[in-house]
Amino acid sequence: MPTVPNQPVYIHACGSHSALGWNADMIHQHLQAGSTPNMQLSRDWLNDGSETVVGVAAGPLPEISEQFAHQNTHNNRLTLSALLQMDEPIQKAIKEYGADRIAVIVGTSTSGISDGEQAISQWQQSQQLPQHFDYHQQEMANTSRFIAEYYGITGPNYTISTACSSSGRVFISAQRLLKAGLVDAVIAGGADTLCKLTLNGFYGLEALSHQHCNPFSDNRDGINIGEAAAFMLLSLEKPAEQQPCVALMGAGDSSDAHHISAPHPEGAGAEQAMRKALKQAGLKPQNIGYINAHGTATKLNDAMEAKAIERVFGNQTPVSSTKPLTGHTLGAASAIEAAICWHVLHYQLPLPAQINDGKSDEFSIQLAHTQQTLERPAILSNSFAFGGNNVSLIFGYPND
Template sequence: MSGIFRPVTLPLRVSRFTATSCVGEGNDALRAALHERRGGLVRDGFAESDLDTWLGPVANADTERIDGELAPFDCRNNRLARIGLAADGFLDDARDAVRRHGAHRVGVILGTSTGGVLETELAYRRRLPSGALPPGFDYSATHSPYSVVEYVRALTGARGPSTAVSSACSSSAKVFASAARLIATGLIDAAIVGGVDSLCQTTLYGFNSLELLSSDPCRPYDPDRNGISISEGAAFALLERWPGRPDDDAIALVGYGESSDAHHMSSPHPEGLGAQIAMRAALTSAGLDAGDIDYINLHGTATPSNDAAEGLAVSAVFGATPCSSTKGATGHTLGAAGALEAVISILALRHHEMPAGINSKRVDPALNVHYLLENRAAEMRYVLSNSFGFGGTNCSLIFANVAGVSDLLRARDQEAP
């Protein structure tokens, strides 16, 4: 273990967490899908699009409606947020945290890439003869990336510092780092973090124009990989200070690392230099060495260039550490991917199982990583999760179980003067 820099607030307890995606609502559905190695991707049939690709829609996102005094927030993205908040009793737990800490001591930091763009797309279809958007369209309550934050604040009662992070596919990983810094400053005592991203035509046809969509369910790290499968999801976590007497199954955020290499608008640095910086920074902030990490949840989008760049970066930093991408099961949930895969990493720690990638038949030998094609039962202390976005916005998170946290705190005490 190394001891160069450690944020004073770490570890932070992940007191509650939940994830909803195309494989189902809540943690049990997600864990079952990963354990059984099955995915939720379906042939594209979304909103009259005619693309030859597979998508991951969430059931009920079309039929749910937000009504009453919160009706102005009604859009697919916020409906998805409500579905996600209801899973695993997370909304009740978040409200309880607000009561315990005080409304102004709980922040809300959420990631999204498109917010409620779909609502604007639908509004343009209903334009008036003058060209004006239809009455009742509310940009700030639907389209705006901050809309989902405001909606979650309204549901939970949290009134602390709040923000939306929109840094492409790293968005809802970076919220964990943002929350840790807010807690470190003393502005808040707890944070509701997560990510929500929903399907829309802008995303589908945008990625199609970049020739990044796969005509098959995506197969990360396979030599025949040919693109991503776009999906949607909602995942949330409650971060609080680490207790003096944690439960046996407690999980903590112990490290984070961020970088912005700005190599290209849509292509990663070919050697994954920004990814390496983020992963090394996460190790440093946790006080860990590369050999301490037991499993890596890869960003693994299944595009040729992304997997190649991440594979080179992971090989350079970690060598043969077991790793996999779970996007074959859930699809790529874009701005929600960081939070969704943080939950997957937590479930791996808690249930002692490294999830294998699915759909991939073999591992590209050029990538030189220890990629899992079968689930592996294993005792783990530290898991790293990668999220890398367009423009070189990179974030890596490290989670630990009680044994891992105890080792870190013991090492910290020994190093104290």
């Protein structure tokens, strides 16, 4: 299929499972309430027994059959929960395009590490590993291979792991594969599940909060970590049956490499990623009706992001962080927040409010934090990662 400048990539289906819920009614209820019972205070995760808030993907998960026993991880069960929400469109795409013309691209930072932790614990107690434990379960490529095997897909399948921008880069890769004509559809998204490795790692960096996170507040003291899986079926072909039709309009990335874990203090890379996304989408800052900020609630990240947003957008565009509703889902963060943007656009929901204590700091006080309807037909979503690996995605209604 020939491509044209600024050609949108259409979203044919979206499925997700996180602390927000696992069906549209639940997700919408929690988005509009600005709270969810699945952000839970727990003493189970930190080695010293301290409390922290985690975003739990509560609710039922599908079983993985004996055929895929070697792929039976919590990460893959959560992934399957999201995928089964869009099973019919996936099957339709396989039938229409062929299994070799569909790609699977996954972003993750934990893969099956939590299952590895449980296996080690069992080994320490009994000197035996769980029956179906396989080292491959905790390799980064595990989930993309599981999806391909589950659906019999023989097109490209691979995993991207760039920390908290992992599943944002997935959309950039999907866009490139489609526009190069290498595939006709892509299953794109991310999955990360709670594990002690990452929680104690962030605790060691003094980046973890012991209470509900407080994005863009002067009183913020760190992140909450969550788990999530979110996936979309993407194609250059416009879905005839969907109204309104939502698409990935543009994507921008950068790598400022300021520090191994801290962002550039002035948000240089963040600004570059946002401007590149706008340019690719053929949009101006005033065309963006809402910004879903990375908004982790750490001192450095929120300050630099507020500066970068103000330079690009001024103070007229509504901004909020939805991480108080999901936790920071790390490698799945871009994907779950892309799914939130899709829900706002597809179901024409009110914009998510800024969830904090109302005490903005000196950097973010100029940002527009009001809850309102989407007045301009495009949303920008940011994800910024260790090493200055930055991604901005724009979703909206194409004019075609």
